[in-house]
Amino acid sequence: MIKYIFHIAVITIFISSCREININNELKNTVILDSLLVLQQTEMRAIDSTKLLSYIEKASRRVYLFESENLNPFQKQWLHHDKLAYEEIYLSLKRIHEKIDSTHLAYEYSKQQIQALKEDLLHRHLNKEDFKGYFTDEQKILAELKEQSDNLNKSFTKHQHKLDSLEFKLQGVLTQLDAIDSRDEESTKN
DSSP: OHHHHHHHHHHHHHHHHHHHHOOHHHHHHHHHHHHHHHHHHHHHTTSOHHHHHHHHHHHHHHHHHHTOTTSOHHHHHHTHHHHHHHHHHHHHHHHHHHHHHHHHHHHHHHHHHHHHHHHHHHTTOSOHHHHHHHHHHHHHHHHHHHHHHHHHHHHHHHHHHHHHHHHHHTHHHHHHHHHHHHHHHHHHHO
């Protein structure tokens, strides 16, 4: 009789745990999350950091040129709106650079979380219900990071075009200002 009860208990435990044994779908879901993350990181890396830094430097140099002591008050007033445009571009690009760094860190953290989720699933530290909750959270985080990445990309492109347009519009003025600034630097060295 005790043997019979023991067999029923073992069979009952086995049947109730069978639902938890097959985790193939959950593992596939973690692979999908990981693939999405890699794709989004690749898109995020499309923003050329070298180019971004060169645009930040260029905007900074232009602001410096427009503040030159070699310019008289009339010239400074005439160039004031362009100076403000360069300052706005400079500050925006600096913010983009900072946000890109924090977004890369967020992607790395998310990657670690997805890997931990997968390992917890494999080592049976999570049941399927807990997994669903964590999986949903990671999906939301990846969606937010995707939106943030897209916004950074759009913003960089927009400010890049603004800077290029200003450079084209002020090409002659900037050439003269660079010449004046270079001449002033040479005279201070001598």
